[in-house]
Amino acid sequence: MIELRTPGEIDAMRAAGAVVADMHAAVHALAAPGVRLSELDAVARQVLADAGATSPFLGYAPLQSTPPFPGVLCLSVNDVALHGIPTAQELEDGDLLSVDAGATLDGWVGDAARTYPIGTPRPEDVQLVETTERALAAGIAAAVVGNKIGDISAAIGAVGRAGGCGINTDQGGHGVGRSMHEAPSVPNEGRAGRGLPLRAGLVIAIEPWFLAGGSDDYRVDADGWTLRSADGSRAAHVEHTVAVTADGPRILTAPR
Known part of the structure; x- marks a missing residue:
């Protein structure tokens, strides 16, 4: 079931997003x-x-077959696109780090992700991150009353494909509210004018994740969580929790 949030509830979600x-x-x-992933989680x-x-x-643990996630962050390095576990792995100069974070405050959830280079950035990584961030901005700009979910998906996908990135729709954006994953699904590629109409009070996580190699394929490690590009190319993941309002999209996970 898709629930629309009141202005007061959206304000409460903004507190979680902050x-x-x-x-x-x-x-x-x-x-x-030299910093360990576990230190970032701490x-x-x-x-x-x-x-x-x-x-x-x-x-x-979304499935009985999935072990409970052990951290408060998903920390994904280089070819890891999503759901990286915060282990004792040390970051190295030139790594590309994706950080996905969530918080529950007074029963409301916020969810956001960022990707950035560690130490000396590689030009191709900078380009990948910039493409992914442009896709997020395009998706947010499409999150207006009167549009449809497909308009968000099409905006994201157009930027990613123009940048030569691989895009997989098995994992993507989603509703956010009292729990982290709610309806509706917000794929990272789709057809404009299709899907759920956007109404004021809808709160969604918009989260493009792109694969630099151009392939849409991925694999999951034996830990049941770590999702990697199938071709070993690097990945970027950015995300904001966004409320659709009569005055336009409101980013609930923006910095204070």
């Missing part, structure tokens, strides 16, 4: 060559604790 933004700021400040846990928030990621 915590997510704080998590990203703290992680970005720490991320550097600093994000402290931000949650300081805010009186909890993590919708920690212990998440």
Whole structure:
């Protein structure tokens, strides 16, 4: 069931989204060559604790066959596109890091992701991140009353394909509210003018993730979580929680 949120509920979701933004700021400040992924997860846990928030990621297990997720962040490095586990792996100069963070505050969820180089950036990584961020901006711009979900998906996909990226629609955006994953699904490629009409009060996570090699294929590691490009090419993932309002899209996970 798709639920529309009141202006007051959207304000409450913005409070949760601000915590997510704080998590990203703290992680970005720490991320550097030699830092372990587990250290990034620890600093994000402290931000949650300081805010009186909890993590919708920690212990998440969508299927009985999936082990509970062990961190409060998904930390995906290089060819890992999504759901990377915060292990003791050390970041290296030239790595590409995707950080997906969520927070639950007063029963409402915020969810956002960023990708950035570690240390010395590779030009091709900068281009991939810029393409993915442009796709996110295009998707957000399409999240207006009167459009449809397909308009968001088509806007994202057009930017990704023009940039030569691989796009897979098995994983994508989604509704956000009292839980992290709600209806509707928001694919990263689609046909304009198709799908659910966008109404004021709809809150969705818009989250393009692109594969630099151009292939849409991926594989999942034996841990049941880590999703990698099938061809070993690098990946980028960016995301905001966005409310559709009568005044246009409102980004709930923007920095304070």
